[in-house]
Amino acid sequence: MKHLHCLPILFVLLVSVCVPAQAFCAERPDSHNRTLRAGVFNFAGYHDRDDNGNLKGYGIDLLDLISGYSHLNFEPVGYDRSWADMLEMLKNGEIDIVTSARRTPEREETFAFSIPVGRNHTLLSKHVFNNKIQAGDYKTYDGMKIGAVAGSSQNKFMEDFAKNRGFSYTLIEYNSTKELEDALRDGTVDAILSSNLRKPHNETLLNIIRSGNFYAIVRKEDQDLINEINYAIQQMNINEGDWQNSIYYRHYGPDESALPQFSRRENSFISATALKDKKVRAVARKNIPPYSYVENGELKGILPDYFREAMKLAKLPYELVTPEDHAHYQDLVKSDSIDVVLDKIGTDAEAGSPTGPGLSTDPYMVTGLAMVTRADLHDAPRSVALPDVPRLNLRADLLKDKEIRNYPTQDDALNAVQAGEAEAAYVFPYTAQRFINSKPGSGLAFTMLDDN
16 A cells, blocks of 8 residues: 555644633733724624623733733724734824734834734635645645735735646635635635634635734834834743743634545545445654653554544544664655555655655645744854754754754753753644743743744
């Protein structure tokens, strides 16, 4: 049997530890506090209202945190306005801050940007009952109508994506996410281009188009304001642990359809495997926690959990094979005894990884690279702790003029940063999350550098 490198799952899991939500920017007794007008356009999951009409969402919690670490209070403005309106209102002085902007050269001419306040993905998704468009089969994308939010910087990302994959499309812009979702539901558009900062409803992910940081922005002349906001964010990074993913998970969490959707290729694999009356055997590396690791002789972690859920949906028997070491893992991958390799990364072919011939699913998870430093480090790191981890893809510029110190594992490299032996460590993002969340008050913070 040929190998399947990765699982046919098209959602992204964010691992985090939730903290209690705060009230929206309550007035503090400090007489020096300034009250600013914050743009809070309606965007389900980011700016939303509960059943009692109270504001909630990622953006609301973010403003609460900034308020708690600064002399700033925030008055919400513009819930009935669009994202494009927010930029004009900020430019014209009708509001003082918006918190969900991506950085573009055009915006940098007008606005001042904070340090990152989160990371988001540009997503292309379809309605769960649309069976004409198949994820990754770009012939089925050709001629599709795509809905998008007017004024979003994400809309231009679609041009390069479609050009590189050889399909045409028509972009239709809408002023609000409600109009966008209505157009998808009634069939006016075949798919929508949006962000993982919008709470989806009855949608299936087709592609992750691009990933990047987002920021709080103010008018360019308000340098004192952006400096105070940056100070607050730095204090949040020091004292609040992995706060970005904590509040993300609180407001977004999993949103799974009750009806599993399999592609033609996946259905063929399921049928063929069921007829053979055999277990699907899968393997992953044993030393990249929390992605995959061994506990009491059993393969555990995010990737094995994905596989378990996929097999439950497909109703197929399975076995997770635990490699003894890296050499044994490589032997298993090259053998005919393994059906599924859980941890293939897109660059494996270039790196000469021995994944053997086989079929690859569409990506089911974004990996990337994180840099972990002490939260009070403001300059570029001069010394870097590097773990001995295959597939930790490092650009040459990340190591230029750096003192390199080698460590056997990612945890060893992270402990070195905490102990002051190195100023930074390069690790996988969820490894950084796990380490920081497991050590409250560690004084460490991580920054996403790129996506693989």
